[in-house]
Amino acid sequence: MPTYKVIYFDSKGRGETIRLALTVAGQDFEDVRYVKEEWEKVKPTFPQKQLPCLQVDGRYIPQSGAIMRYVGRAFGLYGANNDESTGIDVILGATDDFVKHVITATYEKDDAKKAELKKDIEQSKVVQYMDILEEILKENNGGDGFFVGDKISVADILVFDMLDQVTAMITLPAFPPKLGALIDRVKTYPKIKEYLAKRK
Ligand SMILES: N[C@@H](CCC(=O)N[C@@H](CS)C(=O)NCC(=O)O)C(=O)O
Structure with a gap:
């Protein structure tokens, strides 16, 4: 079973739909919330230097739309056909x-x-x-x-x-x-x- 981390700021913004989708899926995830100073330190290590990112095991997925579709496809929340x-x-x-x-x-x-x-x-x-x-x-x-x-x-x-x-x-x-x-x-x-x- 992969492990999931939703990485965003301490706000709803573009991160909340992803948190909600994983919640509906019944999938546990680590809810990582950066404050601005911490984010500035780690930013260079992130793909596209932006949040949200979904970390699935070791792999980072950027772009909220792509993440939402990924979660949707993985957990049957993206249509039956x-x-x-x-x-x-x-x-x-x-x-x-x-x-x-x-x-x-x-x-x-x-x-x-x-x-x-x-x-x-x-x-x-x-x-x-x-x-x-x-x-x-x-x-x-x-x-x-x-x-x-x-x-x-x-x-x-x-x-x-x-x-x-x-x-x-x-x-x-x-x-x-x-x-x-x-x-x-x-x-x-x-x-x-x-x-x-x-x-x-
Ligand atoms: N198209 C991207 C936009 C991401 C974006 O604009 N992220 C902002 C927060 S909502 C961000 O990372 N800001 C901090 C920074 O650029 O350092 C997405 O949908 O994920």
Whole structure:
């Protein structure tokens, strides 16, 4: 059995979906969290000099998207066939598009511009994103299960975690009904519920 280390900073950021995915998989992992000074010392030894990294036995895997897919494939959280995996990829892509807007607004230095970007996200971008998700859900078993197939996947985990994290930056509108129910389903998924109850 390989041993797993999720290496990131002491925050949710790009590391949390990976922690959640391994938790759902029921796979133990070491949760390594660097503080900035420690990170600067070890940074040159890491591939791509960035975090997160997943260490599987001795091997380092960089890039959060690649790590998530790796974990998904390794533990049956990445669809049962090509169509389902592609459905998951579509959601990961739509989520990437949305997150880019949030990151741009977060790092905008000009206050007036930042407020404008934030307003556009809250009034338009997030609504478009949620509508995309709602439609995808409705097309799968009437929207009463998970995004793809008949079990939880990295798409459900990522969407839940990302919508949770963006509330630090933007005010979310009410969720459309199927998406709201999906978020509750993920939040109360037994392994996730247990993890969230212990999370700092
Ligand atoms: N595309 C990469 C981006 C990774 C990234 O930007 N990592 C940041 C933290 S979220 C980082 O390592 N910052 C510290 C540094 O560059 O020294 C991914 O998705 O993993």
